[in-house]
Amino acid sequence: NMSFPIDKKIDKKRLEEAVYLLKSLSNEVKLSSLLFLSDGSEKSVSELMEKIECEQSLLSHHLTDLRAKDILSCRKSGKNCFYSLKNRQVLPLLKCVMNCIE
Secondary structure (H helix, E strand, O other): OOOOOOOOOOOOHHHHHHHHHHHHOOOOOHHHHHHHHHOOEEEHHHHHHHHHHHOOHHHHHHHHHHHHHHOOOEEEEEEEEEEEEEEOOOOHHHHHHHHHOO
């Protein structure tokens, strides 16, 4: 039985946070990026681009969005940007999503 108790009021703030996190995973490039960074590593845009196999401009667009949503951190070194996971709350959600499709 996958039902949830609905006899009490749903916490609107928690619901908003859940929607926010789900939206951040609702794209293949974003989800892939988060999966590759979920081990706590830091990766450059070129490393992520190689793993995800997408255009640099598209990847950068999505990484910038995840950074704006405070999900990723970015460290600049010379001309390179290195991304890492900032919001660890996405980890249980990533695990849940990936377990659901296996």
